[in-house]
Amino acid sequence: xxxxxxxxxxxxxxxxxxxxxxxxxxxxxxxxxxxxxxxxxxxxxxxxxxxxxxxxxxxxxxxxxxxxxxxxxxxxxxxxxxxxxxxxxxxxxxxxxxxxxxxxxxxxxxxxxxxxxxxxxxxxxxxxxxxxxxxxxxxxxxxxxxxxxxxxxxxxxxxxxxxxxxxxxxxxxxxxxxxxxxxxxxxxxxxxxxxxxxxxxxxx
Amino acid sequence: xxxxxxxxxxxxxxxxxxxxxxxxxxxxxxxxxxxxxxxxxxxxxxxxxxxxxxxxxxxxxxxxxxxxxxxxxxxxxxxxxxxxxxxxxxxxxxxxxxxxxxxxxxxxxxxxxxxxxxxxxxxxxxxxxxxxxxxxxxxxxxxxxxxxxxxxxxxxxxxxxxxxxxxxxxxxxxxxxxxxxxxxxxxxxxx
Numbered sequence: 125x126x127x128x129x130x131x132x133x134x135x136x137x138x139x140x141x142x143x144x145x146x147x148x149x150x151x152x153x154x155x156x157x158x159x160x161x162x163x164x165x166x167x168x169x170x171x172x173x174x175x176x177x178x179x180x181x182x183x184x185x186x187x188x189x190x191x192x193x194x195x196x197x198x199x200x201x202x203x204x205x206x207x208x209x210x211x212x213x214x215x216x217x218x219x220x221x222x223x224x225x226x227x228x229x230x231x232x233x234x235x236x237x238x239x240x241x242x243x244x245x246x247x248x249x250x251x252x253x254x255x256x257x258x259x260x261x262x263x264x265x266x267x268x269x270x271x272x273x274x275x276x277x278x279x280x281x282x283x284x285x286x287x288x289x290x291x292x293x294x295x296x297x298x299x300x301x302x303x304x305x306x307x308x309x310x311x312x313x314x315x316x317x318x319x320x321x322x323x324x325x326x327x328x
Numbered sequence: 329x330x331x332x333x334x335x336x337x338x339x340x341x342x343x344x345x346x347x348x349x350x351x352x353x354x355x356x357x358x359x360x361x362x363x364x365x366x367x368x369x370x371x372x373x374x375x376x377x378x379x380x381x382x383x384x385x386x387x388x389x390x391x392x393x394x395x396x397x398x399x400x401x402x403x404x405x406x407x408x409x410x411x412x413x414x415x416x417x418x419x420x421x422x423x424x425x426x427x428x429x430x431x432x433x434x435x436x437x438x439x440x441x442x443x444x445x446x447x448x449x450x451x452x453x454x455x456x457x458x459x460x461x462x463x464x465x466x467x468x469x470x471x472x473x474x475x476x477x478x479x480x481x482x483x484x485x486x487x488x489x490x491x492x493x494x495x496x497x498x499x500x501x502x503x504x505x506x507x508x509x510x511x512x513x514x515x516x517x518x519x
Contacts, residue, residue, distance in 0.1 A: 154350035201403040224449050227402045231442045305348050306509035313502030321494040
């Protein structure tokens, strides 16, 4: 039970994929313009990671060691195709705004890294805990980046069509810079430095 | 002809792979510490990107599309690119050992580089023809190399600068990328 808890909590802070390990930055920067996108991306990412970890951990005795990487990639690519088609079918708006970054989950280094480093060496239950932990960590990072970008870029916060609040002076003169691609680099850079300054993560 | 030139500059400068499309960020932050390795990485990416586009275009338009199997593109493309990188690596090792020693360690990393797969998808999504896809790949690769070289030049100087403790390493690189991206916005009026 204790190891389960450890595997789960590792991905959230100590080995946060985005802020500590700096893996999978591409989707984190590209689709973090709004909270909706962040939630959608986290959902798609966590599903693929969870399913890949379960399948790999179940098949770990059967997969020959020499061809394990190609096998992992095929498993992940198949799962990504499933997610891509599901999103296109059920939430076309979200699928449209996430665009290319859904199929690109396949080359997300975090998922392959977890399959190789964790799921291929541990049982199913531990792999599930690991995947959910990493998913939560990824989601928290995505939410914090997109919260800053949406708040400063539009002056108000919306989540799936429901209006949360508006800051009037900011909504009249939104800082469009935050919605531009450069804004993403800026926000992540500042957040990283902030976490180091607060002592959550260590400096280089 | 002017169309091809427009595609080249659009991919290289205006819609720069790294700064605007957020593709290939891992090598952008990982391999941009030294100028020489940044150049090798850029050339390796350019090479693989060109070959990958030349191979994935016919596969999609002649094999998948006629059979209505467009949904298989993610699986097929990643397999093709992974094996392509292996073939390129072996070919370079056999034919040019100097080049292999310079590029060798970067080639395997390219398989999981989202820039290669991303450009293959962009070519399909923008319904480029075969020649246009090649030019787009060339432009994207050239833009990637350019930004990587600029970034490594800045980071070599940055090592000597007095950076605040919390900003050392990646955070300051992200801030530099911000400024670089703002500068590249200026190319927007070109076409």
